Amino acid sequence: xxxxxxxxxxxxxxxxxxxxxxxxxxxxxxxxxxxxxxxxxxxxxxxxxxxxxxxxxxxxxxxxxxxxxxxxxxxxxxxxxxxxxxxxxxxxxxxxxxxxxxxxxxxxxxxxxxxxxxxxxxxxxxxxxxxxxxxxxxxxxxxxxxxxxxxxxxxxxxxxxxxxxxxxxxxxxxxxxxxxxxxxxxxxxxx
Numbered sequence: 001x002x003x004x005x006x007x008x009x010x011x012x013x014x015x016x017x018x019x020x021x022x023x024x025x026x027x028x029x030x031x032x033x034x035x036x037x038x039x040x041x042x043x044x045x046x047x048x049x050x051x052x053x054x055x056x057x058x059x060x061x062x063x064x065x066x067x068x069x070x071x072x073x074x075x076x077x078x079x080x081x082x083x084x085x086x087x088x089x090x091x092x093x094x095x096x097x098x099x100x101x102x103x104x105x106x107x108x109x110x111x112x113x114x115x116x117x118x119x120x121x122x123x124x125x126x127x128x129x130x131x132x133x134x135x136x137x138x139x140x141x142x143x144x145x146x147x148x149x150x151x152x153x154x155x156x157x158x159x160x161x162x163x164x165x166x167x168x169x170x171x172x173x174x175x176x177x178x179x180x181x182x183x184x185x186x187x188x189x190x191x
Contacts, residue, residue, distance in 0.1 A: 003081055003083045003106050004031075004068070004083060004084045004085070004086050004102075004105045004106030004107075005022060005026075005028070005083075005084075005085050005086070005106060005107055005109065005175075005179055006086040006088060006102050006105065006106050006107065006108045006109065007019050007022075007085070007086065007087045007088065007109055007111055007175070008088045008090075008092060008093050008102075008108055008109070008110050008111070008154070008157060009090065009110045009111035009112055009113075009154060010090050010111075010112065010113070010118060010143075010146065010147055010150065010154070011090040011118065011122065011129060011131070011132075012113065012117075012118045012121035012122045013090075013111035013112055013113045013118065013163050014111050014113075014163045014166075014168060014171050015087040015088065015090075015111055016032050016034070016035075016087045017168045017171075018087075018111065018163070018168060018171045018172045018175055019032060019085045019086070019087035021168055021169060021172035022085045022172050022175060022176060023084075023085040025172065025176070026083070026085065026176075028083045028084050028085050029082065029083070029084040029085070030084070030085055030087075031068055031084050031085070031086045031087070032086075032087045033061060033064050033065065033068070033086065033087060033088045033089050033092060034087070034089050036064050037057070037060050037061060037064055037089075040060065040064070041060060045057065045130065046128050046129075046130055048060070049130035050130075054130070058091075058095065061089055061091075061092055061095075061098070062095060062097065062098060065088070065092060065098045065101050065102060066101055068084075068086055068101075068102075068105060069101035069102060069104055069105040071084075071105075084106075086102075086105075086106070088102070090131070090150075091131070091150065093108065093110075093153050093154070093156065093157070094150055094153040099153065099156060107158065107159060107179060107182060107183070108156075108157040108158060108159070109157060109159040109160070109161060109175050109178060109179060110154045110155075110157035110159070110160045110161070111160075111161055111162075111163050111171070111175070112154070112160060112161070112162045112163065112164075113162065113163050113164040114162075114164045115140055115143045115144045115147060116140060117164045118143050118147075119139050119140045119143055122139065122143075126139045131146060132146075158182060159175075159178045159179065159182045160178075161174045161175050161178055
């Protein structure tokens with residue numbers, strides 16, 4: 001297995017921004033699933049949803065996650081597994097196959113935030129977010145509904161960090177601390 005620190009969670013919890021900071025701090029590769037999907041599809045995510053629908057997007061996402069989970073690249077100097085920081089899309093781990101693949105690939109850390117914080121962070125871009133635009137409901141209400149619908153999936157992550165009251169650097173530090181603590185606890189059980 002190639003070790004990976006995998007960030008998941010609802011939109012605007014900081015997955016992509018925190019992943020960039022962590023990749024820089026750790027000198028690990030950065031894999032942002034949404035950015036990779038956009039590259040592969042040759043169009044932005046809102047357009048993928050509009051033209052092809054959510055099922056098509058989820059199929060692209062599933063293929064991307066399988067590629068990440070099956071990545072067996074090794075460091076050319078030491079031949080150890082090549083680590084990476086991975087940012088997934090907000091709905092990626094709702095799919096049980098995605099969750100299983102990501103669990104095999106590394107440690108999943110779920111970023112959370114309160115609905116009002118998410119609404120503030122999304123701000124005027126809410127209309128460009130396909131999952132928020134569905135149903136024509138007020139943004140905060142739609143956010144609360146989606147979080148509730150995904151809560152069981154998010155709870156499966158072994159590590160969780162609430163980013164509501166943190167900036168990106170603080171959130172990256174909290175994730176790294178939680179990741180290290182989880183690893184120490186996990187390896188202590190083998191001693």
